[in-house]
Amino acid sequence: MNLLNIISSIEKIDPEVHDRLDTRRGAMQQFAKIGGKIAMAAVPFALGSMFKTAYGQSTSDISSVLNYALTLEYLEAEFYTKGAASGIVPVGTPAVGAINTIRDHENAHVAFLITTLGSLGATPVSKPTFDFTAGGTFANVFTNYDTFLAVAQAFEDTGVRAYKGRAGDLISNHAVLTVALQIHSVEARHASHIRQMRKARGANVKPWITGNDTGGIGSAVQANYNGEELTTQAGVNILNFVSASAASESFDEPLTANQVLAIIKPFIV
């Protein structure tokens, strides 16, 4: 294995490889010193870890988060586009405007994420084929308005948690991080309004998430809410200041990519 050949190969793809590794000069010198002593089998491992540090949050890491977000936005955009076209939203009520507003935002997010991925030289993932009944769990999603709003609430609250869970992966790219945060809070505004729409139809729900309560939707979406009941933040017990309900409501909790992908899996054919 020839270290210089490897770096030279990378240089053809990434002309800045020397700059990146230069900040790791100490590691390079260390590597050169011990290179002769360690077993050859260990070299690939040492190299991998060195490059991983130098490329901590590379363009490919950033674009994988953006493609993850794009998948969720595809889901929401198609959901509201189909819902708005289905005739399920009561004609002549403010709900029509609200659902259309949310639909337009989700479609704008899809378009914006595709543009952003393109500007990073990355390929946007294609739109999956969706089954909004989730294999029959929400069989009447486009024929029963309350089911439609219940699925909407689950999507919005989960979208908020999904963006929150990946923000840290974008911390090295200020522009992309800010855009992700700007989408994140829009999803929270949507969630708040959908919850108010459900409340107006008799659901026992508030604009914010209390404990891990699904707002009466039930076990089908329990995984979307598990973990929201947290009342300790960074070692501070929020129960010292407010009630348990308020303590959990005042902080929304993240979900990992794996948790989110498991939640949306039934909606993808």
Place this chain on the structure above:
Amino acid sequence: MDNKNTLLPANGNNSFPLPGMLGRRRFLSYLGLAATSATVIAACKKDKDGNNTVPPGSIDLGTGDIGILNYAYALEQLEAAFYTQVISSPFSGMTANEQSLLTDIRDHEIAHREFFKAALGTMAIKNLEVDFSSVNFGSRDSVLTTSKAFEDLGVSAYNGAGQLLKDSNYLLLAGKIVSVEARHAALIRDLISNGSFADSTVISMNGLDLASKPADVLTTASVFLKSKLYAGNLPTS
């Protein structure tokens, strides 16, 4: 609560209440000068740590991540004080539903304020003095208009401050709070005019919410504050 314990590393500030003033005194002492304050400002823009000198009577938010957390703490103090007043002197005609929702929001803002105070410990800025003389707490219109301004401001502040944080743990904490502020903003907007939860005054054609720099946010917030905040040592990128 023992606020002498800090849960945050001392990586952006020190526990001296006015680090800028300390620097200025030392600098003057070194020069042996009795300068006018105008001369001081002109001659001594940086203290011994390279920080900008804090104007007399102002509260320095600090530097680095701690500065950004103190900036958030200042906004939460403002919001908590506002909703405490809203609930203690309800506007005329407040419905039971409105009272319940506004009480929840008050409690959320108190939770945020007390969280920052406890987490920052000795690095926390002091309690701020507010000025709500421009608000008519007896008027639903005045209260909700102010509330809307605070909530949209809070959302834009957290969205704009995320990129100024270095530690992803703090970024996550800010993320946990900003979505709750966005839920508040949407609700308050709907109380004023149903369906305005995310209208084009806050959401761009690309479906993006507002993001504002600390200096711009503090200009708006300063109308409601007797205390003067100094943001000159906050990170700008």
